[in-house]
Amino acid sequence: MPTYFISDLHLSEDRPDIIRAFLDFMQQQASQADALYILGDLFEFWIGDDDKTAVAKQVEQAIKILTDSGVACYFIHGNRDFMVGKAYAKRCGMQLLEEEELVELYGKKVLILHGDTLCTDDVGYQEYRAVTQKRWLRKLFLLLPLFVRQRIANKIRSKSKQANTSKSLGIMDVNQQAVEQRFADYPIDYMIHGHTHRPKIHSLGQAQGQTKYRVVLGDWYQQMSVLKIEPDGLSLSANHQLEKLELAQ
Template sequence: MATLFIADLHLHPEEPAITAGFLRFLRGEARRADALYILGDLFEAWIGDDDPQPLHQQIAREINALVASGVPCYFIHGNRDFLLGKRFARESGMTLLPEEQRLELYGRPVLILHGDTLCTDDAGYQAFRAKVHQPWLQSLFLALPLFIRRRIAAKMRDGSKSANSHKSIEIMDVNPLAVVAAMEQHHVQWLIHGHTHRPAVHELTANGQPAFRVVLGAWHAEGSMVKVTTDNVELIAFPF
């Protein structure tokens, strides 16, 4: 058996191939797992659990079917779907986790998170993140009519794309010191995250010992998962 991790699917009605690939994954590989962890950005955007988007309802049903089959599913919010709430979690059967979670997997301590909090060199993004994660602002946004929320979300996505086009690759990647600090805070030698869309296994030193940072890939042209077993931690790319 194995525990599986995925992130950055960015599901959207205009990307049916990614949705189809995810459904095949849920009905196939995921059914044989001990558990599935989704590390954020499952959806391209999330404006509230009350959004009657058919895609959201379809995904909720499919994840619920996975959970009903005996495979628990856990979710850490990403920067795209940080407003995903208790209602969708209940409908899908997912368990919501805090932004950083330490796991014990087959005797191996592992830290999991989305990854955006590690990009500390991007001061502009971190300031924006701190603002939109204020509970009062989120409550105010969710109280707005859906059509207004859609307009705001579209404007924010356009603004994000424009801002990122002027940033260096280094600024938008994780900060090495932030990585080590997180691993030492949680006393782990393994870290799994997404967000950067740069799949790789990085070797480093943390807690005075060899350590590893495993980065999930985004589901653009193929799927990406991390498979943790008793003997191994594998980063695997696979066709939709």
């Protein structure tokens, strides 16, 4: 059975069509998998594990049904849902991973991450990210009433959208040196990430006689992107198109 990867669904009550697409995917495809990896930004924003919205509950139920059936589910935080905690993960039956995780898939070593840490040219975002990673600030945020956290989240989303309109696409994409550094730091065959919403299988040239690859997942608001990995290779779907890569054993 295959292993699936998804990211950047940005689920919210504003897009019931995307919620429905996610639920259909969980029932029809993920249920037939070895495992499902969610590489961040599953939600448009997460304000705490005590969030009782219908979206949070629907997703929880869908993942719990999956994990109860024996399919493992793994989650890496994104820049929108970095507050997803152990309590919600436990209710779902999914396992939280580190922001950069080395896994082995069908005999290949793979680095998986959300991808925002690779966008080092976006200095403003990296400064914002450094602040949000502070544990004391997260704990303080979770002490606030739920409605206050929601207001703060709405303001942050609004400012983020305004800031991104003034940034070039190049600044918001990954930095090539950052990518090359990961391949130098880890003994990997390929890398998988999301965040940039630019689905593609990139060939990075050869190292030690083997071609290295970077696989980028797309979003779901426009592309409905899913990565399917099997023993003989992988296929990346986005925009109703399919890109395949055969992996030498």
